[in-house]
Every structure is written in structure tokens, then in C-alpha cells.
Amino acid sequence: IAATQPSTDWHLKENAREHHTSKFSSEELIVRRGQAFTITFNGTEQPEQNLIFIAETGPKPSKATKTLATFDISSTASKEGWSAVLQSRSSNSASISISSPHNAVIGRYRLSVQSGSSSPASLGTFVLLFNPWSSGDDVFMPNKAECEEYVLEEFGIIFAGNKNRISGFGWNFGQFQEDILNICLSIMDRSLYYRQDPITDVSHRHDPKYLGRVLSAMVNANDDQGVVLGNWSGKYEGGKNPSSWTGSGEILQSWKKSGFKPVKYGQCWVFAAVLTTVLRCLGIPTRTITNFSSAHDADGNLRVDEFYDADGNHLERGADSVWNFHVWNESWFTRNDLGPSYSGWQILDATPQEESGGIYQCGPASRHAIKEGEVDLDYDGPFVFAEVNADCMYWNYDSATGKKTLIFSKSTEIGDSISTKAVGRDDRVDVTSDYKYEEGSAKERDIFKKARKKLGLEDKFDPTAPTQEEIEQKPDIAGKFKVASSLEVGKDLNLLLVLENLQSDAKTVNVNMTAWSTLYTRKPVNEIWKDSISVTLAPKEEKQFPIKIKYPQYQQQLTTDKTIQVTALCHVQDGIQVLVQRNITLDNPAIDIQVLGEAKVNKEVVVEVAFTNPITTEVKDCVLQVEGSDLLPGILELRIPPLKASEKSSTKFKLTPSEAGPKHLLVNFSCDKFADIKTFKMVNVIN
Numbered sequence: 001i002a003a004t005q006p007s008t009d010w011h012l013k014e015n016a017r018e019h020h021t022s023k024f025s026s027e028e029l030i031v032r033r034g035q036a037f038t039i040t041f042n043g044t045e046q047p048e049q050n051l052i053f054i055a056e057t058g059p060k061p062s063k064a065t066k067t068l069a070t071f072d073i074s075s076t077a078s079k080e081g082w083s084a085v086l087q088s089r090s091s092n093s094a095s096i097s098i099s100s101p102h103n104a105v106i107g108r109y110r111l112s113v114q115s116g117s118s119s120p121a122s123l124g125t126f127v128l129l130f131n132p133w134s135s136g137d138d139v140f141m142p143n144k145a146e147c148e149e150y151v152l153e154e155f156g157i158i159f160a161g162n163k164n165r166i167s168g169f170g171w172n173f174g175q176f177q178e179d180i181l182n183i184c185l186s187i188m189d190r191s192l193y194y195r196q197d198p199i200t201d202v203s204h205r206h207d208p209k210y211l212g213r214v215l216s217a218m219v220n221a222n223d224d225q226g227v228v229l230g231n232w233s234g235k236y237e238g239g240k241n242p243s244s245w246t247g248s249g250e251i252l253q254s255w256k257k258s259g260f261k262p263v264k265y266g267q268c269w270v271f272a273a274v275l276t277t278v279l280r281c282l283g284i285p286t287r288t289i290t291n292f293s294s295a296h297d298a299d300g301n302l303r304v305d306e307f308y309d310a311d312g313n314h315l316e317r318g319a320d321s322v323w324n325f326h327v328w329n330e331s332w333f334t335r336n337d338l339g340p341s342y343s344g345w346q347i348l349d350a351t352p353q354e355e356s357g358g359i360y361q362c363g364p365a366s367r368h369a370i371k372e373g374e375v376d377l378d379y380d381g382p383f384v385f386a387e388v389n390a391d392c393m394y395w396n397y398d399s400a401t402g403k404k405t406l407i408f409s410k411s412t413e414i415g416d417s418i419s420t421k422a423v424g425r426d427d428r429v430d431v432t433s434d435y436k437y438e439e440g441s442a443k444e445r446d447i448f449k450k451a452r453k454k455l456g457l458e459d460k461f462d463p464t465a466p467t468q469e470e471i472e473q474k475p476d477i478a479g480k481f482k483v484a485s486s487l488e489v490g491k492d493l494n495l496l497l498v499l500e501n502l503q504s505d506a507k508t509v510n511v512n513m514t515a516w517s518t519l520y521t522r523k524p525v526n527e528i529w530k531d532s533i534s535v536t537l538a539p540k541e542e543k544q545f546p547i548k549i550k551y552p553q554y555q556q557q558l559t560t561d562k563t564i565q566v567t568a569l570c571h572v573q574d575g576i577q578v579l580v581q582r583n584i585t586l587d588n589p590a591i592d593i594q595v596l597g598e599a600k601v602n603k604e605v606v607v608e609v610a611f612t613n614p615i616t617t618e619v620k621d622c623v624l625q626v627e628g629s630d631l632l633p634g635i636l637e638l639r640i641p642p643l644k645a646s647e648k649s650s651t652k653f654k655l656t657p658s659e660a661g662p663k664h665l666l667v668n669f670s671c672d673k674f675a676d677i678k679t680f681k682m683v684n685v686i687n
Helices: 012-018 144-152 180-189 192-196 198-203 208-218 248-257 268-282 367-371 381-389 442-454 468-472 551-555
Strands: 007-009 029-032 037-042 051-057 068-074 083-089 093-099 107-115 121-129 155-162 165-172 228-230 263-266 286-296 303-308 321-333 344-348 391-398 403-410 416-421 428-430 477-483 493-501 507-518 524-537 542-549 563-572 578-585 591-596 605-612 622-628 632-640 648-655 661-670 677-685
Touching (some): 012 029, 012 037, 029 037, 037 121, 107 180, 144 268, 144 286, 155 268, 155 286, 155 416, 155 578, 155 661, 165 416, 165 677, 180 208, 208 268, 208 321, 208 344, 228 268, 248 268, 268 286, 268 321, 286 381, 344 367, 367 381, 381 442, 403 468, 403 578, 477 578, 493 507, 493 563, 493 578, 524 551, 591 677, 605 622, 622 648
Parallel strands (some): 068 083, 228 263, 303 391
Antiparallel strands (some): 007 037, 051 107, 083 093, 155 165, 286 321, 286 416, 391 403, 416 428, 493 542, 507 524, 563 578, 591 605, 661 677
């Protein structure tokens, strides 16, 4: 006779507290591997020694693939496999403590119990996650404050702008929002790896380096109809502008709601933020990293080539590029495939830049291996090494003759101010020295040579490389752009071109200047301004030339990245050309948030958001978007009436916080003249 269906008490509250899973909003048990959890069930009449438990996951569970475990009651928890220990027993119910191994496959399990010769009775399902609090786990993180930040914190700051002017904006990772865990499990089941061989794929899900690589492919839509579709065209019809998102929840929910169609659109920080959400949700400690002046070395020669025409226009020639900034991820786990010194932070990059193993995925690359130039170690070392170390070559290209002339080369340009959010504070931490030795030091050059050698670049003649003679040529003049006023959208742009004669005889220079609006990847979009001047510089003389670009000149041309590249190509009579360039990121006007009164759990509190129109014309189509985990469910969208010149708007709305502690409110304001003005405020919620 089949046993009657037992009823199960999963002790959700107590287990969640023990397993650091209390923040999930779920009626299902969510626990971490390598740690015991307690359940009570009734309806089994058999003595406990006859009980056999069955835990299984995936489409075809088997012991060989470690996706099926059967275990009976023992006196102590097992160190190796699954085990059950009897806690207490009454006439028809039993409390059992169940432990899983440190290296168990993660995912949703079905648990059943069999007593005697009757067929197994289902106890229900539970979800098993990685356990960074447990010393036997591959993702073990000894520092508890780091576990809190990199697994449990739902708020992050992503750094952007450029190396001269770093800015940060808030992001709501929202890994504990409703249904996000289920969506993360669906992501794994929709990967190419799973589609090709589900049994093998599921059996590898105990391994953070495997899952990190699979998920870096699934977060972008290339190859596999993954979560986010990239768009770097500057035109975002049919979707949302990448800079308008404020959190991952909306993106992941949209992906599921649409029947798993890629969400439009993302750029690097969106891919990195979504990957952070997914990995934190599954229990792998993860953070976002921003690299300023980041190289995209498409041809693997550790060199990026940029081309300019005689007028100083930046040409889109060749696949190499340098981005003002690029955002990727670091996740924390051991590298038993490489050895203990390569464990710790691992680089993963979900932005689809180059294929790896035939699909758009990147990493995990050991950060220690990158610093030491060990570019031959798995995975994708050469690409990541180039992002922070490539040499820059600037060429003049003549389209009529096809001839290219080296203007100059620079080995200290790439990989600047590598940044991440501090643990437990809303500050920036510089981690550049974890990626490379001091720029320009002998050690740094040795590592660069070592990497070139490993890639076989030292011994091979490269016809596209400049000659030693070209590299060593010395210019007669030096130049730079100085900023002469504040850089704000809505204000005129005032710059100074400073030229200095380095020689002891006079020099005549013809200067061709251009300003283009660009994307943050420095891809030119619209020409804003051009001019040319002819200058004579007396011996050793320095001269300044003021440049003014008025707001009406650039207002229509500016992209939502608010970036402008200014270039001066100086043709020195009887000398070599000198290229002067500067990438400028304009600041948006400020927006102010005030919480009026004390924020208490389950009590309404009023928030006021104020914005003053800084320009001399009306702004319209004003929309305010607000979100924040534990402060309000979903996203609040408020429409605001048009604002006349210099007019101030004040918008009030109510929140009801659901949990105590430091919470972050994220605000995004847009109108026809200003896109995506972002700010955040920490709200301390009390009980």
C-alpha cells in the first residue's frame, strides 16, 4: 500500500535565519549547501531506522552525476555526502536534520521519503545555493562583512564618467525581489550548454567557475536569446535607453514576462549589474568593477590602434577601440584547476565584445594571473590583460593613398583608476594595483613583455606595427586641452588649447580642431564644431587659445552619455604631427531628495524630490522614476508638468518601508533636454 502523503513543516523562518536566506520572499525552503537544515514531517508510521530519503535535481537524476542522493538516518552528519540525523520524534511525526555536501550541485531539489517497502512519498521541493559562510565551499569568504556586501547587499554603486572625472550612480541589484531566484534558475536552464546536454550541464552546477562562465554568456542575448540585448548605436527605438535603467529587477522580470525574449537595450554596466544580481542570488560573492580608459583589443596583439584624418576627425577604422570606461565583474571562488595562488577574485565579463570558445562569454580569468602576465591560463587572459595593459598607437590615415603614419604611441594610457564600491560604505575604492604593477615601472614593463612572449608576439614580425624609428621620433611641440569652466549640460563649454614649443627655434603650426559627440565607447556620433588656426610659436614659447562651444551648438548633437571628444591635429612645418585630444563627460544638473520625517517599518513616510531647470528654455516630458528594495515594491513612475526657465519643481510621494536598516532610494529624472539624471539617498529605517 502506498504511504499517505506526509505533510511537511520546513521551518522556513529558523532555517532561513541559519542559512542567511531570510531576505528571499518565498514560501519555499531556500538553504545553502554544506550546512544542516531541519524539517518535521508526519504521516510515517515506520520506526525511523527504516526511513530512506531521496534528494534529486535536474531532468534525469543519477548517482553518477551527483544529481541523486539516497540516504538513511545516521547518528552524525556526514562530511562527504548527504545525511539525515533524527532530532526528535513523536508518535507520528519526526524532526530530521538534513545536511548536503560542500560541493553539492545547486538548484531546485525534490525531496521524498520512503519507509519500509512502500513507494516513496514526496515531501516537496527546496532550493540549494552556494555557501560563502562555509569553509568547505569553493566560494568561502572568510570576512563576514564582505559576505554581507557581496552576497546580501541589494544596493550598489557603479562608477562611470572618465578618468579625469569619475562619477558614480546607484543601482538596485534586487537579488531577493519576488521571483528573481526562479528567474535565475530559468536562466541556467536556457543556456546553450543545457540545451546541448542537460544531464552534463546540471552535473557541473556544483562548480562556480563553470556557472560563472555559463552565466556570462546568458546575460547577453548573443548566441542564446539571453537576458539583455546590447546596443551601442546611440539610437534606442523599440526599447529602453541603456542609461535609463535603475535596477536589475525590472530587466529580469521583463525577460520572463515576454516569454524569455531579450530585453532591449543594454551597455556594459547593465550586463555587469544583471550578472551581479544573478550570481549574488545564487550565493557567489560578486561585485562590479569599472576600468577607465579600457582597451578593446580585437586582434589579440596587446595593442590598440586609433586612426585620425588630416582634419583631426577620429576615424572608425579597424576593430580596436578605447572606451572611456568599461564595467565587468569580479566573483570570489577557488581555482582548483590552476592552483591556490590563483584563487580569490575572478574576472567575468558578460558584455558581448569578443567570442570565446565560439560564443560571447568571458572568464573566469584569475585576477592574480592577469597581474602576473600569466595570459595562457584559463579563461580569456589575453583579452582581459589587454583591457588594462594594451599599448596605444595613434595614426594619421590618408584615405586617398591608404597610407598610415604613426603620430605617437603611449604605454601608460590604458587601465586607469580601476574602481569598485567600498564594503559597507557608499565610497569608491581603487583596485588598480591588484590588476597591475605601477604604471611605467620596470616590473610593469617586464610583465608586459612576459605576456607578449606567452602570446608569441615577441618573435613574430608584425607588418602593421610601427618601426622603432617611428616610435622614437620626438615631436617639436607639446599640447593639451585645459578645462576653463564647469562642465555641465546646459552651459557653454569653455576650453583652452595650450601649445608649447619645445625647440629653440620658432615653429609654424597649422591646427585642425574638431569636437564630436560620442558614446562612452568613444564611438563618434555627431560633429559639433570644427575650426582651424595657424600659429607661430617663438622658441620655447607657450600659448593658450580659448575655445568656446555654445550650448545651442551641442544641445541637439549630444548623446545620452553626455560625452564629447575634442581633437586638435597639429601639423608642424618640417616636423612630425602632434595629436592633442581630450574626452569630456558633462555633468547633469543636480536633483535633490529629502525624506520628511522618520522612516519606520510599515509606516508611511513622505519623500520630496526637487529639480530646478537650469537652462533658459522650457523643459517638458518630465518623468520621475523611483525604486528601492525594502522601501517600495516595484518602480514608481511620476509625470511632472513642464518647467519654465529657472523654475523649480517639487514632487512628493509616499513610501512604506518593509524592513529596518540602511536602505537606498534611487531616483531617475528625465525630460526632453536632460536624460537620466540619477541620484540616490540612504534612508535609515527604524523599527
